[in-house]
Amino acid sequence: MKNIINRIYQNQSIIYKIFLFVIVVFSIVYFFPKGGKFKYEFQKGKPWQYENLLAPFDFAIQKTDEEISKEKEELTNESTVYYEYKENIELDVKKKFKSFYDESIQDKGLVNNFNTQIYKATAIDLISFIYNKGFVDTSIKKGGASDKMVFIRKQQEVSKMVFGQMITPDEILPLINTTLKDQVDYTYKSIITNILSEVLVPNVFFDEVYTNKDLKELLSSISYTKGKVSTKELIIARGDIVEGKKLEVLNSLKEEYKSQIWTKKNYRWILTGYIILVSLAMGMLMLFLYLDRKEIYENNTQVTFIFLNVLLMVFLETLMIKQQTEYLYVVPVCILPIVMKAFFDARVAMFSYLLMVIMLGFVVPNSFEYIYLQTIAGFVTILTVSDIHKRGNLFISVIKITLVYMLTYLAFYIIHEGGISQIKSSYFVLFALNGVLSFLSVFLIWLYEKLFGLVSDITLLELSNTNSLLLRELNEKAPGTFQHSMQVANLAEAAANEIKANVMLVRTGALYHDIGKILNPFYFTENQSTSVNPHNELSPKDSAKIIIGHTIEGIELAKKYRLPDRIIDFIRTHHGTSLVYYFYKKEMEQNPETVNQDDFRYPGPIPFSKETCILMMCDAAEAASKSLSEPTATAIDSLIERIVEKQKSEGQFLNANITLKEIESVKKVIKKKLKNIYHVRIEYPE
Known part of the structure; x- marks a missing residue:
C-alpha cells in the first residue's frame, strides 16, 4: 500500500493531466448537441461531389421554414374573425343620454321649447341606429379589409357580417354630424353631439377565444411535407448542382436521419464516435505541449489554463447552437488566440485555436463555411494582435478581424446566391457585435492573471514603470544598483529583440533582478560613494555570504511585494550556480587548506529560458565592464568573450532552450551596446 501511495505521489503530475484530459473531453462531448453528423457535406449552388445518391429508405420531402411561415401567414389572414355583440350596452347608453340631456336642457332654460322632445327622440333613434349596425371596438383587433366577412356572436347565436358594415370609432363623429345636420338646430346639435361623444361606447368586441380556437384548428391542418421519396430513388447524381428540389430533398434526408438513424438505441455509438474524435483533438494539443512546449507541459497550472479556455469557447458556441443558431457568429471565439498569445506565444x-475550431466543425451547420471563416479570422488575429499593452493595437486588430469576417461571409454569399441583391445585413451586425465583444479579452487577461498567476505584457508594462513602489525604493536606497539595473535592462532588451525572445519579460526581469541589494546596499561596489569598503572588516567567507544573500533576500522581497513568479525567476537565476570569484580567490590566499568552494557558490538554479540566459549574460557583462580601466573595443570584445565562455563552460545554459547561434547573437549585441556606452572608436593599426 505504501509503495502504491509513493508511486501516486511521484506521478501526481501525470495523473492530474490524465484527470484533466478526461474531464475536458467528456465535458466537450456533453456540451455537443445530442445527435449525429450527416455524412454528406453539401452547400447550395455547389456541385455534388459524391457518387450518385440513392434514397436509403422512404421519406417525405419537408417544406422549408419559409414555405411553412408563408402558409401560416396566409391562413392567419384568411381565418375567421369573431366579435361578440353585447345587447345591454344600448339600454345603458340611452338611459345615460336621457339623464344628461334633461339636465343640459334645464340648465339652458329650454325645457318648455316645443322642439326639445322631438330632438331628444331624434337622438334616441340615432343611438338605436348605431347599435343596430354595431359599434365595434378596434383597440384590440380590426377585422381587416372593410369587405372581409366576420362572425358576430350574440350569446349562442352566430351570424355573418361584412366588417365594413359596422361603425368604427373613427366614423362616429362624422355620422352624428351628418345625421343631425338638417334635423336639429345649432343649439341642440351642440348639446346632443357633446353628450353622445361622452356616453357612446362600443357594443361589439373582438372575441379572442373563438378567433384563436378557429385559427388553431386551421394551423393544425397544415402539412409539413410536400411529396415523398421512395427507397432506391435517385436523389442527386454526381456533378449535379445542389439547388431547387434537389436541395430540398437533401435537407429532408438530413432531417430524416435525425429521427430514423440518430435514435436513443444507437446514440451510444454516436457518443463513442464523438469521444474518440474529441480525444484525438485534445490529445494532439497535449502532445504538442509535450514535444514542443515542454516548460508549459510541466506546469499543470498552465496546462489547465489552456484546456479550460478551449472548453469555455466550445461551451459558448455549443450553447448558441442549441439556443439561437442564427447568432452563431456573435460568439467572439477569437478571444482564445488573443488570450493565449498574451500569456504564451x-x-x-x-x-489550440485550430483544434477548437475543428472540434466545433463536428456540430455547427455549414461546417466547411464555419471552419474556413473562423480559421482565416484566427490567422488574422495571430498575425495582427501584438503589444496589447498599447491601447490602439487591440482596437486596430479587432477592426481587421471584423472586416475579414464580413469579407469572407460576403464571398460565400456571392458563391451561394450568385449575387448580393438579397444579402442579409443582419450578419454584418452580428460580426460587428462579435468585434465589440472581443474587447472582453482585456478583462479576461486581467482575470486570468489573478486566478492562474500568469503574467501578460500589460502587467509587465505596469511593473516596468520606474515609479513603481519597489523600483522607487531601489533608486532611493541603492542608486548605483538602480542605474546598473537600468543599463542591464537596456542591454537585455536589445538582445531579446535580436533573438526574438520576450522583450517585455526580460526587460522587467532585469529591472528587478538585484532588488535584494536594497537591504545591504553599501556592501556592493556600485553603491559605495566613498573610499570606505565595509568588506575590509569582514572575512572573505562572510563577505561572500552577504553577496550571495542578495538573491535570497531579493526573492523574499519580491514575494512580499507580490511580484509574479516569472519575474522572481530572474532574481533566482541571474547568477545561476556561479562562484563569487573575488572572495573565493581571497579565501584561497588566506586559507588554502580549509576553503570550501560551496561556501562561495550561488544556490541557483541555473537559467531555464532564453530570457533568463540573456539576463545572466547582460548582468555579468555590464558589471564587469565597469572594471575596465581602458574600455577599448578590443578590451570589451575580449571581456565579453571570457565572461560568456566561462558561463558556458560551467554549464549555466544547459537547462535553457537557447542555441549556440543565439548566444553568439546576444554576445554581438552586448559588445555593440557597451562600445556605444563607452563611446569606443575602432582601433586602427599603427
Missing part, C-alpha cells in the same frame, strides 16, 4: 495560440 503565437504557436500555442494557433494550435
